[in-house]
Amino acid sequence: MKKAIAWVTLALGLLPISVAAQGQVNVTIPSGTIIGSSVDDVEIFSGIPFAEPPLGELRFKPPQPLSKHLGDFDATKKAKLCSQGPIFSASSNLRVAPLALEAERESFGNPVPGADQSEDCLTVTIHRPAGIEAGANLPVLFYIFGGGFLIGGTSVLVNNPTLFVQTGIDLGKPFIFAAVNYRVGGWGFMPGAEILRDGSANAGLLDQRKGLEWVADNIAAFGGDPSKVTIWGQSSGSISVFDQLVLYDGDNTYNGNPLFRAAIMNSGSVTPVDPVDAAKPQALYNHVVREANCEGDDSLACLRGLENEDFAAAANKIPGLISYESLALSYLPRPDGTVLTASPHVLAREGKFPSVPMIFGTQEDEGTLFSFFQGDMGTTDIITDYLDSLYFPNADRSLVKEFVETYSERLEDGSPYRRGNFTGLFSYPGKKRIASILGDIVFTLVRRWTLETIAEVSPETALWSSFASYNYNLTWDILGLGTKHGSDTDVFFARNNSYFPSITGRTYYINFVYNGDPNGDPNEGLDVNVTWPGWKEDRQLLWYNATENGYLADDFRNGSYNFIKEHIDSLVF
Template identity: 75%
Template sequence: MKKFIACVTLALGLLPISVTAQGQVNVTIPSGTIIGNSIDNIEEFNGIPFADPPVGQLRLRPPQKLSTHLGDFYATGVAKLCPQGPIVSLPIELPSCGITAAGAVTESFGDEGPEDNQSEDCLTVTIHRPAGTKAGDNLPVLFYIFGGGFMIGGTSVSINNPTKFVQASIELGKPFIFAAVNYRVAGWGFMPGSEILREGSANAGLLDQRMGLEWVADNIEAFGGDPSKVTIWGQSSGSISVFDQLVLYDGDNIYNGNPLFRAAIMNSGSVTPVDPVDSAKSQALYEHVVREANCEGDDSLACLRGLSHEDFAAAANSVPGLLSYESLALSYLPRPDGTVLTASPHVLAREGKFPAVPMIFASQEDEGTLFSFFQEDMGSTDKITDYLSDLYFHNANKSLVRSFVSTYSERPEDGSPYRTGAIPPLCPYPGKKRIASILGDIVFTLIRRWTLETIDAVHPGLDLWSSFASYDYLLNPLGTKHGSDTTVFFDKTNAYPPTLRGRKYYINFVYNMDPNDGLPVNVTWPKYTEGKQLLWYNLLADTLRTDDFRSNTSDFITDYIDSLRF
């Protein structure tokens, strides 16, 4: 991220804890004694390994459980990030507002820090808990899966720091334990291709997340947590990952006879309809990486595993960045492999292949604005149709895609940022507000509605809630953009009204699987099945709104979702 900003700027064991030393605490688990930091009223244990290093012959393979004893392990530093994918692919001519765009990117995705804090040996869990917590306290656990488009991110990225959230839980009298998992991203975690499929090595990043959950089941009691009270939470691609964890192995979340989690929260992400890991697009990507690595031959996978980290990274990252003309047509993401994901998540949702646990789904009002910087000219239905047909919807004929695009108004005042009338968008170009609306809907907002309606159809009566955030309305040129929620939940204090209100709902859910039960809330949040009412987060006061906006588009997605796969 620093390089991007600089470039844009230039171009434009269940034992009680014991204090080992001032500021340090330890917890003993079967793999070793974990020594952490005690800072103010929070104890943190950073980067605890749960798997063998996925290097050499373990690169591009499913994770292997930790096979060595850690001894005295100092979890007092900064957890290593897994190697990061490309963040941005810059056009030849940068938009005049590029510096502002860079700031928006940093605000949403955080600063990954120095490159020397990245390592392929990165499969770790980080724990934050209230000071003085001990085995037997049985606090509920919030298990977090970070976002970043399956390209970037990590537990040590600034936007994922939960310290203020955990502190708030203490102040509110409802303390919990926060556990976050580091998983492989980009080509390391989600390499596609028939070679990967034949070997059984697809979706390694999802399996990293699942092994992190298993580590929590095995060890969280020693940290004072209750393994039977785990809520999984994710944001962006982490939210998509939460839904994938729901449908993983056809919905089997049982480990050693017990469920790995009892509830789920998804912020900006749910179902993503996708083609298989050996589809034409997937295979072309794999072959591109192999060519870039000079690994063409009889055993290209062995060659990729034999590369130095630098050479593999250069090949794997020779794809469009997370922010680019290609935008949300991501190169790397979870895809069906017949075993881990037996089918596209939308198919598994429709078949009811997920545990019937209480769920919260959240959206930001302007999910698509952050991903619409570099499309340059989307000033007609035909141009948007060509763009979506070429990069997104390979299974749909152009007439179908054109019909989909035609469900969106061509009037700029109807696009995103929404409710801004004639105010021009940031980095204006023809059709920008329209394409921002489309991108936000197909990955986040309206696919959320499809997911909720589908879950309700196959599991009637399941406890479901959904929210819609507008706290940055007219305060940010991108509106309430994708990633706004990480700042609200993690970075701000309880003095910021939306933060206090949002934290109360989530803490109640973590404790009681009901956002209204426990800490007092200002607005009772109705279940989604009660008239499709959304909790509407606003700056000064929350209210409710009906989830019926852009209904023509939503109906179209419902009718043709099998053709609208990525």
């Protein structure tokens, strides 16, 4: 009963992720003895350092090897978050702010003000079945959190994998869950020619890669098999997973062995982007330098010399994740010629990725969470100007307008879909149309482009894709959110297995972690509601619903998709 109460409480989000330890367990690795906690059937090792603290001269730098021995390291406490970027800024309609913030918190696990943040944050957190020891050779699920490259961390409740790990135990398919903390915002993704010359671009991606290398070196001591790693991410973590696929032109090896053998991407894939020293990212660097009073001969050294709170004040004077500017993100991975040799969409088209099995997931209403504060979007010209000024710096306005015209102005055709003319509270003209567009250009239709491109250039790569329509409740309907971006984090991490999408979703993913196929080995696979068809067969999506799963043809909004496909080289961020 005590165990059941704890699970229900976690599912309701009423406990912090760092539940008081019922016992302790130790694992010895080359850098020290890691002291973790044991809670029921799951053992947790939180905040294990995998690199030098990126402080002072190491701010912005690629992660450096850990230089000190950890000794007896206390991994029973909640891992610190990396310093966080701005969460929320509203330019209009301030009445929506509290409700929008609550929606954002559920989607990304928004840390509350004053949460434990630090630049000294490059850590890995491990969850494993209790009693597992070195030599068990369990498969490993390596998770990269989301949050718009601005916020998030391994210690926020929305990323708590306890129920997921417990499901593997209950189903007889135990696995190890490893989650990586990486630098976000200006700390991890500062752009500019100065950063490029310094060899410090895409530090956040390199943090993720360093975490994978730590797993390769150390996970066997925890009972994991470094040759059986599946990488998984959600939102910007999902975009990061694709970037890990194309990092170093697709070289995912370390000490001669692949760092991972499969990949899962939930709400994110290719993001077409300009180089790190292009005009838009350079303007961001210059803006931060001005805000920090660091203009001069060595602005980068000046930024490194700032106290963290002073740097944060300058680096975070940008739009928040939930804002008018929305998904026109300030900080994100960009080509630097070395880590990312070109835009991810170019690398995908050139086949510069390992041929590993891949799953791509999407939520039905990806754009609704990001359409609170645009205000009047009631005409094609207004939407065109919005996208032209914030999203696509290389596209002619006429091209952007053609793209907008591929989207219907009728309310019943917009997002949230299948809700007729209902727009939700705090609406404005064109809200459903802009929500459709935002969801497609970052998540839904770009996912289809990614799948089609991989299928064309790498026919041997196994591909599956899903579409979720499970999240309908009174609150989200009132707000006009539908199955919003981030609905899947609740399904995979918070709900108990009496919820149909949670048990089926976890089962598919556990099969995939074990066998590289969500349907599993026929002789070993776990029972699933319906067979998940490979995407290349008939371009069929597994359609998650609240009480049953089915199939959906991946051909909706084809006019908009065909435009993206034809003009993707111009539609870069």
